[in-house]
Amino acid sequence: MDRHALHQPSSSSSIPATANTVWTDASPLLEVACKDLRDGELIHVDNFNLYAAMSALEIMDPKMDSGIVNRYCSVDEAIEDGVAPVPISTDKTTDVQCVIDIMDHLLTCEATWHKGHSLAQTVFSCAYLLRPERTSSHALLHSYCKVIRATCKAVITVVSDARTHEEEDLFTMAYGLPLSGDGDEKCLSLLNAVEENISRQLRACKAPSSKRKPLEDIEPLQTNFDLEEGYCKALLCRLRFRKHFFHVLTCMRRPQGRGLELARKHIASCISELGVILKSAEFLMSNAHGTCEDATEDRTTASGHQAIGFDASLNSRISAPTPPRSIKILSWKKAIEYFEKLLHDLDIISSYPLDPSLEVLLRFVAQFQKAQPDLVARAHLQLLLVQDGKLYGKCPMFSLIIRAARLPEVFLHHDIQKNEYVVQLGQLVINMLKILCTNAAWQRRKLGKILQDWRVIYVQIELAFRKDFGEGSSISNGDNASARILKHILIWVEEQTYWISHRFLILGFELELYSPSEYCMVYWYLYVVLIRLAEKTHLKMTVSDGSAKQKGKKRKDSPKELARDAKIPPAISFLQCQICLAEGLTVLLAALRNELMVLQSPSPFNSEHERFIQHFELLQKACIPDNISYPSFEESTSYARFSTLAMYNYFKDAQKIAKEARSGFSNDPDRLAELRVLEQVAEHNSIALNVICGVGALDPSLKVSFEFIHHPCFATVVVKRS
Amino acid sequence: MEQVQEKQRKEEFDASEIEYVSYGGEHHLPLIMNLVDQELSEPYSIFTYRYFVYLWPQLSFMAFHKGKCVGTVVCKMGDHRDSKFRGYIAMLVVIKPYRGRGIATELVTRSIQVMMESGCEEVTLEAEVTNEGALALYGRLGFIRAKRLFRYYLNGVDAFRLKLLFPQPEMADRDDTQNHDDHSPREEYSELHRHL
Numbered sequence: 067m068d069r070h071a072l073h074q075p076s077s078s079s080s081i082p083a084t085a086n087t088v089w090t091d092a093s094p095l096l097e098v099a100c101k102d103l104r105d106g107e108l109i110h111v112d113n114f115n116l117y118a119a120m121s122a123l124e125i126m127d128p129k130m131d132s133g134i135v136n137r138y139c140s141v142d143e144a145i146e147d148g149v150a151p152v153p154i155s156t157d158k159t160t161d162v163q164c165v166i167d168i169m170d171h172l173l174t175c176e177a178t179w180h181k182g183h184s185l186a187q188t189v190f191s192c193a194y195l196l197r198p199e200r201t202s203s204h205a206l207l208h209s210y211c212k213v214i215r216a217t218c219k220a221v222i223t224v225v226s227d228a229r230t231h232e233e234e235d236l237f238t239m240a241y242g243l244p245l246s247g248d249g250d251e252k253c254l255s256l257l258n259a260v261e262e263n264i265s266r267q268l269r270a271c272k273a274p275s276s277k278r279k280p281l282e283d284i285e286p287l288q289t290n291f292d293l294e295e296g297y298c299k300a301l302l303c304r305l306r307f308r309k310h311f312f313h314v315l316t317c318m319r320r321p322q323g324r325g326l327e328l329a330r331k332h333i334a335s336c337i338s339e340l341g342v343i344l345k346s347a348e349f350l351m352s353n354a355h356g357t358c359e360d361a362t363e364d365r366t367t368a369s370g371h372q373a374i375g376f377d378a379s380l381n382s383r384i385s386a387p388t389p390p391r392s393i394k395i396l397s398w399k400k401a402i403e404y405f406e407k408l409l410h411d412l413d414i415i416s417s418y419p420l421d422p423s424l425e426v427l428l429r430f431v432a433q434f435q436k437a438q439p440d441l442v443a444r445a446h447l448q449l450l451l452v453q454d455g456k457l458y459g460k461c462p463m464f465s466l467i468i469r470a471a472r473l474p475e476v477f478l479h480h481d482i483q484k485n486e487y488v489v490q491l492g493q494l495v496i497n498m499l500k501i502l503c504t505n506a507a508w509q510r511r512k513l514g515k516i517l518q519d520w521r522v523i524y525v526q527i528e529l530a531f532r533k534d535f536g537e538g539s540s541i542s543n544g545d546n547a548s549a550r551i552l553k554h555i556l557i558w559v560e561e562q563t564y565w566i567s568h569r570f571l572i573l574g575f576e577l578e579l580y581s582p583s584e585y586c587m588v589y590w591y592l593y594v595v596l597i598r599l600a601e602k603t604h605l606k607m608t609v610s611d612g613s614a615k616q617k618g619k620k621r622k623d624s625p626k627e628l629a630r631d632a633k634i635p636p637a638i639s640f641l642q643c644q645i646c647l648a649e650g651l652t653v654l655l656a657a658l659r660n661e662l663m664v665l666q667s668p669s670p671f672n673s674e675h676e677r678f679i680q681h682f683e684l685l686q687k688a689c690i691p692d693n694i695s696y697p698s699f700e701e702s703t704s705y706a707r708f709s710t711l712a713m714y715n716y717f718k719d720a721q722k723i724a725k726e727a728r729s730g731f732s733n734d735p736d737r738l739a740e741l742r743v744l745e746q747v748a749e750h751n752s753i754a755l756n757v758i759c760g761v762g763a764l765d766p767s768l769k770v771s772f773e774f775i776h777h778p779c780f781a782t783v784v785v786k787r788s
Numbered sequence: 789m790e791q792v793q794e795k796q797r798k799e800e801f802d803a804s805e806i807e808y809v810s811y812g813g814e815h816h817l818p819l820i821m822n823l824v825d826q827e828l829s830e831p832y833s834i835f836t837y838r839y840f841v842y843l844w845p846q847l848s849f850m851a852f853h854k855g856k857c858v859g860t861v862v863c864k865m866g867d868h869r870d871s872k873f874r875g876y877i878a879m880l881v882v883i884k885p886y887r888g889r890g891i892a893t894e895l896v897t898r899s900i901q902v903m904m905e906s907g908c909e910e911v912t913l914e915a916e917v918t919n920e921g922a923l924a925l926y927g928r929l930g931f932i933r934a935k936r937l938f939r940y941y942l943n944g945v946d947a948f949r950l951k952l953l954f955p956q957p958e959m960a961d962r963d964d965t966q967n968h969d970d971h972s973p974r975e976e977y978s979e980l981h982r983h984l
Contacts (some may be wrong), residue, residue: 106814108838116842119835129831202898391942507936507946578917579948580926612882669930671900675952677932 106299113405116180136379141196146717150375153204159288162297164374165207166350168194168396169304172214173374174366177401180221180408180442183393184236186381189218190243193375198247206301209260212253213308219245220315221442228445230504237441242384254312261305268298296349300368303342310407311333314412318446322459326416332721333413340402340409343368347398364397400461411443415450420458422468423480424495427451428565431502441505448503452496463492471558472610473551482548487527491559491638498566510573513566514684520563521688527556561602567595567690575779585772585781586655587678590699591685593648593661598691600641607635636730640737643723643744647780650716650751651772654783656706658770712759717752721745747780754783799885801853805889808898811841811848811885816821819850819857827881829943840864840878846906847875849898851882851891858886861895865908877913880922893925904954911952916945927951 081089103109108119126129137526138144154164172192179188194201194211201208224246226238267287271294286294287301313332317325347368354369367373367398378392396404414434421427434447453459457466464483468475482488494516501512535549571592574580580588634642658664667674678696679686686695724745729738761768769788811820821837840862841848853858857884865875877899882892900911914937915922923933931950940947 106838106842108835116835116839120833120839122833122835124833130833182944191875393942435823452971505938507938509933546935579933579936581933584932667930669928670897671952672930672955676955680932680934680951680953 072679098392162288167367167373170367172399177404186385187378191378211258216250225445228448300346303339306341329416411439471554513570517688524559557606564599572779583665589652591646596645604767641725646716646720653706656703717748720748747776751783807852812843820860822883859891875908875911914947
């Protein structure tokens, strides 16, 4: 459509009629209609009211109209205008420089896309990518574009398959983009050919001139001999990075984690090539054609030059259906940092030994999430964990549950796996694993929602147990395996439910959902949940140990063994340390509130009761735990005074437990590290407590604050004199 | 141009000079639109404004100083899924020279008051996690951060969904036992918050 037609007076139609359409100018009619409407009047029908009107398309307003013509009506018009020349320059040196700039800018676009922007406005703002056939005469550019498209397609597939991207749904939007270029799946063979050629060119330029024979002369990469080595190397590392990255994606998608070891090798190569890419910046900047436009940290290419062939507005009509927004493309340095982190996160996933223990797996996922991995890494993790309804594509959920409930392996094939509730439980576990791979904000919401499901399944299994086996609680040796299995499963389900609740609460700290005036109730609830969690965990351990004992193992019952049996398992000590910390913080906060009237939040519209209900609604709905409510919180904390605190230092207890528990985690560096941090918090808080109680809390010059300087969840008490 | 200058200096005024007006009709609409367009980054179509102020005129308020509109709040309320009758604060703006003087708090309070009297069970809104002013304001009014919304805004910033739960009727007796300490030493209270 000729855009100038809009500015011409509405005489005869300037748009030619076709077989199916006749155009007529409606401007006069619209003018009359407008005159007829008064300000504030809206033409509406049943299915078009004020609410619907909010989604109205506003055309001709650049702020609202994403279809408004910017410079070009279409990609082809832009190309005709010379936006993406092929070759970029007839001078081979300039051409190479420009291709490198394009490669660099594409990397920054790719990182920007991964970080949450649309593909159309980032990677596919490159006109060369939008018209795949056009680059076929330029082997280097052509093969690179192919591998970019193939890589984007592979990454979209991973994220789509994981289906955890509800909040990140811009990511997979690829409508109208040529993601599947013809022959893109053969991109690696093309890339290899190009890489081989440039390697030869590199060897040729490094060989001493006397040895160079005219017959074996291959055409150099570009025309300036002095720069040949530098440009060959700059290209090679970029091509190799892409090759290895594509391999990483392919290897990691192999079922049952079979490709992980190979993936690690390719990841190492990627990281190594990224290093070479970074180093190439010096050479590229100093030899950039023309003056260097941008030597700042913001530049999107190593050379500092703006890459040719990019225009984000080219896809404005197929971009996200929101008002047009220009986005800021990441800087080249930041893009490389992004990929370094992504590769590092993928490496962690690839090194995971696929442990069949759910306990180990949950700790791994929790630890992995601490590094705040991005969507692409998380999607890969999820697809590794859950494939075909099995763990790692090989362990059935039932076997996972049997092991988690600490039942002997002999039960792995028991018929009870067909029980409808046991099957449902398996589904809950799968769902939970998927949720644990999502971003923290999404994860917390979903974890809160599934609490009810876990509670319900517990009740259902318990009812089934009682119906089939009566009220007897003893687990007789050998007979009635079904009863024993269900009994163990029940204990484990409760433990798992409290584990989920615990995670739900602590994620609130990481997400900054609690304000200081709410810390007291949060730590109190955390304390209550931790106690139950420790109870259930301990119960699970003793019941399974008990069963083992009953199996008739001859035990010598030496004092040493008795002592060892009486010793608290390290996992329980770990929880106990946290319980003491939570209790200490609860009581301290309550004392501050009761004695100094601080950290209250008088609101004109509601009270602490409402805020309690809101924060713990999902836990309360699932009766986690039973008989806990706001009045319980009020009662527990109303007594807290500084005199009480002076009598009992919970933090000292926490410190002691942490020290003693160290030996139990000598093989677990992550837990050891966390234990050390808990100890630190306990130590600091113990001292702070002494200061507060000693100095006299009613000293107005004393300022107490709670800061997360050591641990993301347990606050360190900071006492200052103003 | 004068707006740029205004942004740089703080206006001197007494709180009593601010006049709070409920949305009165079409003549108020351009005032609201100009304010919001000026201060907020998200562009809204006129239909968006009309939706709110036509259907819930009683929930939108403006603050005037010497005849000039310096602040506005735009809200709605209605049945939400899970059948909760819920208020929603869509826009809140006070121009820069007038900030920090409680005008926004007053505007929001008026609106919430009407919501409460109309039978709303709760009030909700979204705010950028970096918007400390808004978070403090709503926190003081009793809102909690119910959820964090990952990359809610197109510039990649997260948001909090803030929610205020009104006391439910069956707990009417409880309210007596929770005497808000109006005489809590504000100084200390705000001191503690400064660290956080």
